[in-house]
Amino acid sequence: MRLPIKSACVDESRGETTYGxxxxxxxxxxxVAGAVVAGGPxxxxxxxxxxxxxxxxxxxxxxxxxxxxxPDRPEGWWRHQDAVLPPSEAPAQELREVELDIQIxxxxxxxxxxxxxxxxxxxxxxxxxxxxxxxxxxxxxxxRTELMHTIHWHGVDLQYENDGVPYTxxxxxxxxxxxxxxxxxxxxxxxxxxxxxxxxxxxxHAMHGALIxxxxxxxxxxxxxxxxxxxxxLESFATNDxxxxxxxxxxxxxxxxxxxxxxxxxxETLAVFESKETFLAAIDRGWDPPYLxxxxxxxxxxxxxxxxxAINGKAYPLTxxxxxxxxxxxRVRLINGGGLTHHMHLHGHQFWQVAEDGNVLSSPLQIxxxxxxxxxxxxxxxxxxxxxxxxxxxxxxxxxxxNGMYPGGMLTMLVYEEMDDYDGYHPKIALDE
Amino acid sequence: MKERSGFSSGGGKRVWLAHIAAWLLCMMPSPTMGQESxxxxxxxxxxxxxxxxNRSIDQDSEAEASNQSIVSDFSDSFLLLRLDRQLYTNHRAxxxxxxxxxxxxxxxxxVFYNQINVFYDxxxxxxxxxxxxxxxFALEFPTLREEDxxxxxxxxxxxxxxxxxxxxxxxxxxxxELFGSGGRFHARGQASNWTVTDVAGERxxxxxxxxxxxxxxxxxxxxxxxxxxxxxxxxxxxxxKVDLPGGNWLTGFSxxxxxxxxxxxxxxxxxxxxxxxxxxxxAGAPVDAVATxxxxxxxxALSRSTALVASLRLLRRPYQLDRLQVATTVGYKTFSGVDAxxxxxxxxxxxxxxxxxxxxxxxxxxxxxxxxxxLLGLRRSHSIKFVLVxxxxxxxxxxxxxxxxxxxxxxxxxx
Ligand SMILES: [Cu+2]
Numbered sequence: 001m002r003l004p005i006k007s008a009c010v011d012e013s014r015g016e017t018t019y020g021x022x023x024x025x026x027x028x029x030x031x032v033a034g035a036v037v038a039g040g041p042x043x044x045x046x047x048x049x050x051x052x053x054x055x056x057x058x059x060x061x062x063x064x065x066x067x068x069x070x071p072d073r074p075e076g077w078w079r080h081q082d083a084v085l086p087p088s089e090a091p092a093q094e095l096r097e098v099e100l101d102i103q104i105x106x107x108x109x110x111x112x113x114x115x116x117x118x119x120x121x122x123x124x125x126x127x128x129x130x131x132x133x134x135x136x137x138x139x140x141x142x143x144r145t146e147l148m149h150t151i152h153w154h155g156v157d158l159q160y161e162n163d164g165v166p167y168t169x170x171x172x173x174x175x176x177x178x179x180x181x182x183x184x185x186x187x188x189x190x191x192x193x194x195x196x197x198x199x200x201x202x203x204x205h206a207m208h209g210a211l212i213x214x215x216x217x218x219x220x221x222x223x224x225x226x227x228x229x230x231x232x233x234l235e236s237f238a239t240n241d242x243x244x245x246x247x248x249x250x251x252x253x254x255x256x257x258x259x260x261x262x263x264x265x266x267x268e269t270l271a272v273f274e275s276k277e278t279f280l281a282a283i284d285r286g287w288d289p290p291y292l293x294x295x296x297x298x299x300x301x302x303x304x305x306x307x308x309x310a311i312n313g314k315a316y317p318l319t320x321x322x323x324x325x326x327x328x329x330x331r332v333r334l335i336n337g338g339g340l341t342h343h344m345h346l347h348g349h350q351f352w353q354v355a356e357d358g359n360v361l362s363s364p365l366q367i368x369x370x371x372x373x374x375x376x377x378x379x380x381x382x383x384x385x386x387x388x389x390x391x392x393x394x395x396x397x398x399x400x401x402x403n404g405m406y407p408g409g410m411l412t413m414l415v416y417e418e419m420d421d422y423d424g425y426h427p428k429i430a431l432d433e
Numbered sequence: 434m435k436e437r438s439g440f441s442s443g444g445g446k447r448v449w450l451a452h453i454a455a456w457l458l459c460m461m462p463s464p465t466m467g468q469e470s471x472x473x474x475x476x477x478x479x480x481x482x483x484x485x486x487n488r489s490i491d492q493d494s495e496a497e498a499s500n501q502s503i504v505s506d507f508s509d510s511f512l513l514l515r516l517d518r519q520l521y522t523n524h525r526a527x528x529x530x531x532x533x534x535x536x537x538x539x540x541x542x543x544v545f546y547n548q549i550n551v552f553y554d555x556x557x558x559x560x561x562x563x564x565x566x567x568x569x570f571a572l573e574f575p576t577l578r579e580e581d582x583x584x585x586x587x588x589x590x591x592x593x594x595x596x597x598x599x600x601x602x603x604x605x606x607x608x609x610e611l612f613g614s615g616g617r618f619h620a621r622g623q624a625s626n627w628t629v630t631d632v633a634g635e636r637x638x639x640x641x642x643x644x645x646x647x648x649x650x651x652x653x654x655x656x657x658x659x660x661x662x663x664x665x666x667x668x669x670x671x672x673x674k675v676d677l678p679g680g681n682w683l684t685g686f687s688x689x690x691x692x693x694x695x696x697x698x699x700x701x702x703x704x705x706x707x708x709x710x711x712x713x714x715x716a717g718a719p720v721d722a723v724a725t726x727x728x729x730x731x732x733x734a735l736s737r738s739t740a741l742v743a744s745l746r747l748l749r750r751p752y753q754l755d756r757l758q759v760a761t762t763v764g765y766k767t768f769s770g771v772d773a774x775x776x777x778x779x780x781x782x783x784x785x786x787x788x789x790x791x792x793x794x795x796x797x798x799x800x801x802x803x804x805x806x807x808l809l810g811l812r813r814s815h816s817i818k819f820v821l822v823x824x825x826x827x828x829x830x831x832x833x834x835x836x837x838x839x840x841x842x843x844x845x846x847x848x
Contacts, residue, residue: 104844114847116840240832243840250839251656255698255753258659262697269699269752287752294787295754 086159087182090136095182098129101142102149102195102207104246109308110315110402115239116246117206118145118195124313125233125337126209129193131185133215139181141173147253148172148197151181153211154375155191155358158183166197167272175257188215189358190231190333190377198249200304200339205242206235206313208337213358220354223364224381226331230322232311234372234410236338236399238304306340309399309409316400316411317429322392324384325417332380336372342410343395345369348386349414355379369395387416389427405432472527474829475515482507483577483795483820490813506818508536509578513548519833523848525554529565536580539597540634547603556836556846561608567625568608568648569601571667571689572707575746575760576779577795577818585764585777586742588685588709589734590627591673592643595634596730604628605640615846616837621648627673634730646671648687654837659698665691665705675735679714683735686710699750706743713737713769727773728808740766758783772803783822791822 100120107124108114120126131137141151150172152164162181166172173179195207210231220226259265268287273279283289290296311319324330332351334344345368352364356378364381372378393400393411402408407430419426483506490499510533517527531548535541550563569588576582580598583589593600608623623646629639648669653661672684691705713736726732744762748755759782767774781795795818806812834841841847 104840106845106847116844116847243834243838244831247656247834247838247840250843252753254657254660254839258696258698264697264699271752290752 084157084159085184087162090182094136096131096135096137098137098139100139101144103144109310110318116243118202119206120209124206128210128212128231130212130214133185133188133213135185137183137185140178141181142178143173143175146175146257147249148174149195149202150197151193152196153183153193156183157186164196172197185213188213189355190335190379191358192335192337192377194337201242201245204338205237208233210335219360220331220379224329226329226381228330230330231333231335233335233337234342235310236306236340237308238306239308241304307403311410311412315402315409316407319412321413321415323415323417324382326384326387328384330382332382334372334378334380336374336376339374341371341373342399343369343371344392345395346392346414347390348388349382349390352381353378354381382414384416387418389419390414407433470518471830472516472518473831475826477826478512479510479822479824481510481820481822483818486817488815489811491810507534510534527552535597535599541597541599545599547599556848557612559610561606564603564605567602567604568621569671570707571669571687572665572691572705574742574744574762576762577781577793577820581779581797582742582762582764584775585740585766586707588671588687588711591675591683591734592627592629594632594729594731595630600628612836615842616654617651619650644673654842656839659693659696659701662692664693664703665689675714677714683714684712698753701748701750703746709740711738726808727768727805737769738766740764756785773805774803775799775801775805789824793820793822
């Protein structure tokens with residue numbers, strides 16, 4: 001089943017002597033099924049019905065269908081044969097302990113432009129957490145703001161009271177309080193963590209971070225033998241809306257904290273009810289829920305006005321480049337921490353999508369633009385066969401802007417380290433085209 | 434080469450003129466130059482119409498002669514436009530343009546432009562130039578209209594004999610304010626032109642700086658207004674260079690304190706008090722008759738007086754929304770050296786029917802004593818006002834925060 005495409009793409013000797021599209025086309029032409037799975041314009045220029053049908057068939061195949069296949073997977077890691085273990089099962093001596101806090105900070109996304117964000121450990125995005133698959137983790141989460149928060153471990157199969165959904169699995173973490181999340185890091189893959197309280201505001205601005213669970217044996221590593229592993233957290237900010245909302249929430253919450261201390265905070269003021277019955281009883285008493293137009297129109301705002309976009313907390317031209325060497329294979333983990341879908345396009349390369357939502361795809365998909373929706377993650381493999389400077393950016397180019405100015409925002413570059421010695425065109429820093 | 438350097442030669446002169454022309458063209462505003470940065474726009478206004486039932490009882494108490502009237506009154510309704518924007522320095526500058534509808538009896542016309550000014554803002558500084566509030570008081574009080582307390586709660590205009598409140602509330606200022614702790618503390622100094630009228634109350638074209646004032650204040654920013662006991666405090670002086678035979682300077686002092694008796698954000702109880710002492714023009718000196726007659730607005734402004742105002746306000750805010758306000762304000766003013774004083778009490782109740790829409794009723798009782806009774810032809814007055822108030826504030830293109838935003842206040846200022 002498995003075809004030796006990898007060797008054709010990353011073979012050092014090939015990389016040394018020739019690289020480029022011609023060889024790549026040959027590599028992509030290994031077998032019909034390989035071409036089908038690759039599915040890109042290079043391999044299916046006509047998009048014929050036959051090809052599309054085969055492609056659909058290949059995608060639909062739940063097994064190692066259609067061409068590029070994985071080595072034997074370690075047994076059982078992608079499916080839970082057993083029930084998820086509760087935190088009480090955590091082995092005390094082998095517990096991995098992590099401290100996270102949340103603060104309001106001023107964050108400079110590009111030189112000259114700062115805004116207030118909610119930052120895990122004072123960082124945007126929050127610190128990258130890496131655990132071994134199956135490892136037991138205890139996270140001490142301390143709230144150093146005057147708002148309420150939780151942490152949701154997105155894509156982790158854990159006991160529900162550690163899932164971090166306020167009023168559903170726990171009470172929100174109050175100001176100055178510390179909450180302990182305990183869970184086993186399963187399953188392996190590229191995942192994320194984020195606040196689940198006031199999610200549209202908190203998660204996007206900027207309570208999100210990478211959560212990477214490393215398997216004992218990684219089929220992606222085994223197949224592609226990548227040498228470097230990058231994480232790109234994609235972010236979208238509506239800074240003016242966030243300022244307005246944060247000020248409002250802080251004012252309201254300060255008052256609620258006073259009421260709480262006095263034991264005078266009732267369900268109706270908090271708009272949180274013990275049950276559907278008490279909620280409906282409040283309606284019967286004439287209580288107006290806060291979503292009614294007489295109480296709320298988001299201050300004349302129907303939708304968030306996104307004006308800054310970032311990768312790992314920084315907008316172009318401050319985004320960090322993705323470095324690669326000729327002949328090198330790298331892994332890039334894309335994590336969407338924001339509320340928009342980003343269509344990340346890499347110039348000059350066909351890359352492999354190998355995982356989605358952290359889970360390894362049944363077949364890698366060869367593409368050059370990948371859509372990453374809110375809460376989604378995608379792992380891609382980039383093979384270094386075309387030295388140069390290659391932009392990697394959201395192809396909804398309204399997000400390749402800083403405050404509406406192009407270029408900026410969600411734009412970074414794949415840079416070959418050899419380019420330092422190259423006597424040709426080198427990128428400038430453009431801020432206004 | 435020769436042409437470029439030779440301004441003195443004929444050819445050089447033509448080049449030089451061409452340069453000037455090109456330079457002038459460059460200076461012309463062009464829509465294609467640069468990026469458009471829009472101003473932030475804040476629109477605010479209040480429509481306030483009351484039905485007033487007035488009853489006044491003149492000096493002849495024996496006869497109980499009284500006047501009664503029912504009037505509809507939209508005075509103090511206003512519309513205000515604020516435009517401001519961020520500068521290249523990250524400071525801000527803007528303008529206010531606003532007008533109020535004055536009382537019909539004032540001869541001010543249909544509208545009075547109370548705000549025509551430009552301002553320059555930094556984190557710690559604000560400069561204001563133009564017509565705006567004179568800030569000739571320490572605190573504001575919870576009455577329906579400011580003019581309800583004009584004689585008690587303001588340092589009065591020593592240049593005006595017009596029977597209106599606008600000339601004692603608004604003027605042309607050059608003002609500098611310094612802020613500390615995100616607007617909690619501020620110091621204000623201003624030179625101003627208070628409106629000058631003739632004896633008949635006709636406005637004169639006199640726009641010279643004629644006053645100066647200074648003020649030191651403390652105020653809990655709006656976003657955290659219930660968070661402390663002391664909500665507002667301030668002390669100031671207001672000197673008007675009246676240049677009358679009795680004295681050159683008319684100086685008034687103001688001091689005020691507002692405290693949260695209850696910090697409960699659902700049932701706020703607030704007490705505030707202010708004293709204004711005006712030193713007056715030396716009564717011993719020969720002064721113009723108008724100036725010393727308490728029967729005229731100018732006479733009262735120029736007289737040595739002390740005014741006290743206090744209010745107690747209860748605010749019911751179920752679900753953190755203003756819904757009901759019950760307040761009582763008491764004012765007392767006494768004139769020195771003569772037997773004259775006045776007293777008022779102004780209870781009112783406002784129900785908020787929806788955000789920005791208040792239905793209210795206010796009662797005001799005022800009683801004069803001593804020579805004021807004869808001079809003003811009034812002993813007591815009662816008024817009841819039934820009012821519907823619609824007010825709004827909308828901000829458009831809101832792209833920067835303000836000095837006393839909680840974020841800027843507590844989490845680092847963003848310029
Ligand atoms: Cu949160």
